[in-house]
Amino acid sequence: MTRKSxxxxxKKAAIKLAQxxxxxxxxxxxxxxxxxxxxxxxxxGFVAAATGEALALDELVTQLSMRLRAALRQIEQLKNPQxxxxxxxYQGSNRxxxxxxxxxxx
Numbered sequence: 279m280t281r282k283s284x285x286x287x288x289k290k291a292a293i294k295l296a297q298x299x300x301x302x303x304x305x306x307x308x309x310x311x312x313x314x315x316x317x318x319x320x321x322x323g324f325v326a327a328a329t330g331e332a333l334a335l336d337e338l339v340t341q342l343s344m345r346l347r348a349a350l351r352q353i354e355q356l357k358n359p360q361x362x363x364x365x366x367x368y369q370g371s372n373r374x375x376x377x378x379x380x381x382x383x384x
Contacts, residue, residue, distance in 0.1 A: 293327075293328075293337075293341050295345070297323060300318045300319070320335055320338060322338055322342065324341075
C-alpha cells in the first residue's frame with residue numbers, strides 16, 4: 279500500500295493541547311480593575327503542548343471541537359454502562375429458549 283505524499287490529510291490530526299502559561303487555563307488575565315481576555319492564547323485557555331504557542335483561530339476552533347466531541351462521547355458511555363459477568367447473560371436475549379426466546383435456566 280502506498281502512502282499519500284502530497285495534498286491535504288484525509289483526517290484532521292489531533293494536536294495535544296496544554297493550559298496557557300499566562301492565564302493558567304482561565305482564558306482571562308487580571309487587569310487593574312477588571313479581567314481582560316488573554317492575548318497569548320486567544321482567550322481560549324489552551325496552547326499547543328509541543329511548542330507552547332497559541333494556535334491559529336481556525337485551528338483552535340477545530341481542535342476544541344474535536345475535544346468536545348470526544349468528551350461528550352465519553353459522558354454518554356459512562357451514562358450507559360454495559361453489564362459484565364454473570365448479569366450480562368440476564369440483560370440480553372441469548373436466543374436459547376423455545377421459539378428463540380430468552381432462556382435463563384430457572
